Amino acid sequence: MHDAIGTGGTGGTGNNLEIDVAGLTRVEGEGSLRLLVRDGVVQEARLEIFEAPRYFERLVVGRTPDEVIDIVARICGICPVAYQMTAVHAFEHGLGIPIDPQIRALRRLLYCGEWIESHALHVFLLHLPDFLGYPSALDMAKNHRAWVEAGLALKKVGNQIVELVGGRAIHPVSVRVGGFSRVLRRSEVERLAGPLTSALRIALDTVDLVTGLEPPSFDRTARLVALRHPSEYPMNEGRIVSTDGLDVAAGDWPSAFEESQVAWSHALQARGRDGNPYLLGPSARITLAADQLHPIAAASLASTGRAAAIRSNPYWSILARAIELVDATAEAIDLVEAYRAPDRPSTPWQPGPARASWATEAPRGLIFHDYRLDEEGHVAEARIVPPTSQNQAAIEADLAAFAPRVLALPREQATHRIEQLIRSYDPCISCATHFLRLDLETVP
């Protein structure tokens, strides 16, 4: 038998450290980590992404907008709604299709479901075991069963929302250009009220639980980027803003950022046009849109007194996710309460040429899609920029900044701290890899 915990190899003493984690665990998809410190100076800090390429930008060529909605979901089994929402809004905006307010509300409810499912998965099954010292949630359940059960119950409510609105929990089927494939009756949507009430209670308890954790101390100033909407917490629409004053329309992503290829990753890395990395996700959203949180989530955040810590210490992303769990459940409760079935499932529309660009907030951060539709209304070209490929450069910058702090620690503990840091960003490697793998040996 060849069993072990982790596959990390570490070496070096004093001012030298070499950490290679060949297969990162408790992340979505396949990636590895390489950190090399010599004489106290970080030589390399790399998040390597070696997930096999699937060529999605090419697969959608020749397809209709509705087919694209089905196909792009398959980029990620954890956040398919993020891909569907970004694509459907891009097409509707590009083709000038108006959307019924109740359809808009249902889509927000669907996205809340995905946030709850994805954040609960990350907080309880992927990240909390790091803080409490277990290799997995299954092991953690031996001593903390009630918490694992609560986390699973919360995750289940997120999945119930996606299943009801979308038809199934993973790769939902109902999202169509113009609306949905059928109208949901109010009586169907009301069934979510009971489960959501329990979910909100669990989410509030989760904030208390994670506020009491003791993450490693690490303060840095990162450039944070998120959508911002005038009247609601960012999800399906808004302008792209940053902690250093950026403010552009969502479709203008390419005016502010650019992708470049690095040798050690299958994902293109995105940076600002100034060459600087930036970070997306729950901590960025809390920092840039705390004033738009649902009042229950805003009060919960205030009670922790850790808004500043969320901004400066990436390990506190677990608290940012917990606050967003409160926000998404509280909002879902309001959406269910206010729902009235629309007269028709979707707005009729005509296929045709268009440029369709849009950004939404996936659980892991801002996601950008850009399609060119030809005369027949089929995709001629596509560009898909998921959150993790945008976060990659910022993760590596944080890794390099944090590495000197673990030099004095025993090797295993140092590796653990570094892996825990990587998991703090909830990297979704399946998403990031519509791009390339390559051999380290080819790097000069």
Add this chain to the structure above:
Amino acid sequence: MAGPPPAPTPHHAPRAATPRRPRIGVVKFASCDGCQLTLLDLEDELLAIAERVDVVEFAEATSHRSSGPFDVLFVEGSISTAEQAVEIARLRTVTRHLVTIGACATAGGIQAIRNWFDHEEVRQTVYPEPAFVDSLALSRPVADFVAVDAELRGCPISPGQLREFLVALVTGRRPQLPDEAVCLECKRRGVVCVAVARGIACLGPVTRTGCGAICPAYGRGCYGCFGPRESANTASLAEWFGATTAAPDVARLFAGFTAWSGPNRTAIDALGGPPGQREAEGRSGDA
């Protein structure tokens, strides 16, 4: 690399309950992680299942790692790189029951659409530096490389079928996985036929059930993500669609998540290829 061990009949489930807890692994190749996530989506049963088996390899869920042996190995994803072809062969030699999960592993997945395109053209379209890209010309199902003992279909797999399979595993009985058309599920569910009543193209008659007829229940046609049922007559259905729809648009109906499986592939070929092929020919002509 040694060949696979004498394999049980395909679709033959593990029978005898072993006295010790079975060693379970979950691995992935080219895929979205959605099928393995379905395991974690069994929220009500997950902890009880974990008490009856040893999960020794499941990178998405645990930092425990193992390269084998496995009593049961769940394999997600299609084989699309040379490295993956080597790894699946190795895994077969250390696995008693190899179970493929989902459309990528059982049929090649949506990424198999590129099998109709020129490999170089695809690489050049997506990658600035195609020279660095390591992929095989085809994205293929696991069964093209090694013997498979059982499969769970779907994109993603159905939580109900996964639950049934796991219960059968820990109790040592054969799982009940139906091979009938989605149409029967529609009838049982009381869903009005979208093809007959609304004229919507639907792959239900040729597609294996298991999803619960979700798409017709949500007012749209089945798009075949569980793949063809046994002896599916896709040619006849394509002809029926063709009475009212142009051939390229009939082809696109079959060119979905299980496009590369035999009956769908035949239908697509007969209709001149999947959408995007014309573009492929144009581009490679330019190159």
